[in-house]
Amino acid sequence: MNTDILEREVQYLKGVGPKRADAWAEAHGVRTVHDMLHFYPRRYLDRSTTTGVRDLREGDAATVMGTVQSGNVVPGKSNKRFELILEDAEGQRMKGVWFQGLWWIRNTFEVGERVALHGTVQKYGRWFSMTHPDFDRLSDEAAALDTGRIVGLYPGGQAMEAVGLTSRSIRRIIYRFFKEHGLKLGEPLPDWMTEQYGLMEGRVALRAIHFPKSQEERAQAVQRLKFEELFYIQLLLAITRHERQEIAGPTFDPPGSLTTQFATDVLPFELTEAQKRAVREIVADTQTGIQMNRLVQGDVGSGKTVVAVLAILQAYDSGYQSAFMAPTEILAEQHANSLAEYLAPLDLQPTLLTGSQSKTEREAALASVAEGATPVAVGTHALIQDNVAFDRLGLAVVDEQHRFGVMQRAEMFEKGDRPHMLLMTATPIPRSLAMTLYGDLDVSKIDEMPAGRKPVTTVMRREKQRDDVYAFIRERLQAGEQAYVVYPLVEESEKLDLKDAESGYATLQAQFPDFNVGLVHGRMASDEKDRTMRAFKAGELDILVSTTVIEVGVDVPGATIMLIEHAERFGLSQLHQLRGRVGRSDQQSYCILMAGYKQSAEAKQRLAAMTRTTDGFEISEEDLRIRGAGDFFGTRQSGMPELKLADITEDTDALETARNAATALITRDPELSDEAHAALRTYFDRYYADQSMGFLRVG
């Protein structure tokens, strides 16, 4: 496919020029024809999508078209405002009201011009009004609309308007482009695909999304372009998956004496069916001679660590070492501790490697890794990046996988001896997201909790109920159980938080004089932290006060109470992680969310979700709903591509179709060498093979 026309810079198009091109690039990243064609209207106007003032209903979101009658600044001490009075075709009037930017907005409208207001309808007295509505000045759309056309309105902004890049001029520019060059736009997708999935032709779709002849045509165009957005990402993943199938990895022996000994002598319980399945899948993968790329997904407390330990032992039995990587040093330390506990009965020891170790400690650790003395080295992902020399690395376990993006992962896969990769996440990912974030992996789900677990009872309490909360905790402590008390950690003000946790610690000591209270926080020396954690684990401490350092990976089955202070400040998945620290035995456990009176709407939703369900899947769906996909894992870390039309959380079906199409294509023609796929190959190489690597790259 000829991508020349697509790569032409917009500044050379008629009606653009350097000034407008700069503004367009600056405001919306539009530089080339390709960018311009994918710069879609943000809204469409036609008669069917607007409402007459007579038909407005309070609370509805609506678009009203009308003529400006007047615009005045209305004085007021606290509510000085600009009021625009608009009259619709039937002579009915309504108001648009602005409290901010009065002077700018005042100079925006002219009496007599046609304007469309978009917003939520309110009613004050007999007036319908919209506060700070989104608006469009319809200088000459009016005529078009009167003749029944559908008109696209483009994203704007002050900088765009300053150079005359209004919806009107953008439409003209694009219209002219289609007239002159429209036929040169090729079709990247092969015929069999457009036919099989009932897709509109690409060129037609692009034209229709800018200038739809009907709402149906627009819908078809959106469907086609949405498919394409998702398809190229899935294709990238399918190619990665395919290429990986050729990559050799170490061949492990079937599970040997260590694994058997561990399962029979060390583990005090039987693995759940889900754990056994995961283990079987790992065992099978590691014997094929091909590098394993497997994700183990399971809710907090479902027993992922045990599965990883079995894999580590299988590697060791086969003469290979493992690397165990966590996203932070604190988590690495915690994992090292729990691995140490699992391995001790077998006379084995993990080796911890962190940046904060002294030089001698680190050198000793490095030596034991290099000599092959240690079965497993634990650290952050710097373990692989820094080329720590292993004697014989055969397996890399990566915890909390979602914090690493697709690309970071790809980099890890490629390091050194191509060890088998075992990724673990406690965040149950909604299916739609999983297809994208983990689209290049095989997945084992641990969808079953160890027998006898009772759901954690979760309640929200206010400050005035604090005495009752303490009384309840005392009762549980007297029964021999243990409690966590967690304070939030706001990174910007570590000192302040420490103060919170420290004063909380003092309060708790005063409140519970007959019990032992300990404190851990992120700024403590690690051996001191260790000592406290170990004392808590051994039952020498009854209450552990902490900042969120205990979020993941801590395993003290005797703890049954999780008291979370300022719960409204925590994110939903973080709350769920914290709650996962209790309920790790067959005892009934409790999570108490202490919440302030001042709560944002989102905080309310989060706390409500916590008290409603303990199911990690529901929690993550809810989290996704509250935050939106982009922010689900924190934007920078999400590794999520930016999509214009598709919504990863909503368009699950479209995503599935795109995935099927990508898989079908790669199965037929893995190299895209078939003549029928030449256009696709050119287009994909040009716009996705590299760029998508870019947008999938993380942090």
Ligand SMILES: Nc1ncnc2c1ncn2[C@@H]1O[C@H](COP(=O)(O)OP(=O)(O)OP(=O)(O)O)[C@@H](O)[C@H]1O
């Ligand atoms: N099959 C089982 N039966 C009973 N207890 C189990 C089983 N598997 C694991 N456990 C215990 O459950 C607790 C949680 O297990 P583990 O730490 O492996 O979970 P995890 O999924 O890694 O947890 P998290 O993500 O919360 O850190 C541990 O105390 C572990 O010993």
